[in-house]
Amino acid sequence: MAERTGIFAGDDPFALARTWLAEARTQEINDSNAMALSSVDAEGMPNVRIVLLKSIEDNGFVFFTNYGSVKAQELDQSGKAAFVIHWKTLRRQIRARGIISREDGPIADEYYASRSLKSRLGAWASDQSQPLENRAALENALAKATAEHGDNPPRPPFWGGYRLAPLELEFWGDGEARLHNRFRWRRASIDAPWDVTLLNP
Template structure:
């Protein structure tokens, strides 16, 4: 359900639709045809135990029915931060389209069949790399990392299982903003907001 709050009449073209996840999937699909590299690259923002913000690029792997999914090592800096404070913000910026998509919400782990399936779809090198890398921990040299990769390759063979310390995170947004560039910096912005666990969205146009 959606409460249009007067914004429905103005939302046409690239902003049209009754489901923000469907609109987001349409924007990503268009970016896949226009962006040269990694159209699913997203800036992920978290905070540490002291409340200090942290941001890095990740790859968005799924826009589900009610969430946005990415994968990582749970012992990485972002994994540890999301364990302490399971809330995050994400930004996708498509320079070729002059658009951006902003997401904020609560985070839960994706450790089931979906995580297993995505891990199995990765290249063998990437699967072995997930085992070998102690992500975000100090590393003495690249040679040490490659030695660990060789060790893991010998141990795990050609079909390694998904590590228990590696999997997905789902962001269930309470806010999704669609932004498109406008002439003279008079951009178009529509934000969808809802309470956590509530299916009802409120949509508003924002000043640029």
């Protein structure tokens, strides 16, 4: 393994990612957990959008969405995805590529229950990614969801999480004169050991 010191030190990339995210939470003004998630459709055409990373587990990164959305359809179809998290104030970023699986159990229930009531009802009201006639139609759908589910809505069956188990991670730190610091963590499978390589900027 390449020698790593300072902000790159450690033998567990998930612990390192949690440390960087914790630092970002103290310095980024808004959405320190925002990440650009990339997927591809059935024809291989790429898509990218910002989603919020909700947890870093011991072997994966978890986020949540509507299972009827375009992103969910693409994730389910390919079973693979990539993301990048960039922290402008820290001058760091993390890139990942890996295997996607659904998180549709107690973890999804727990996170859904932690959201604000308006967000929980909004999940019922929005037919995410589908055409919308006008804003009034969405407001009517929200009113209907509120009347139907009240102040304790259950998690919709079409809403839950995804876990990206990376086969490759890159930790990037800004360097003087654009001579950046880049460490790539790579493994052959999600159960294999990591190989770490220092990359040219």
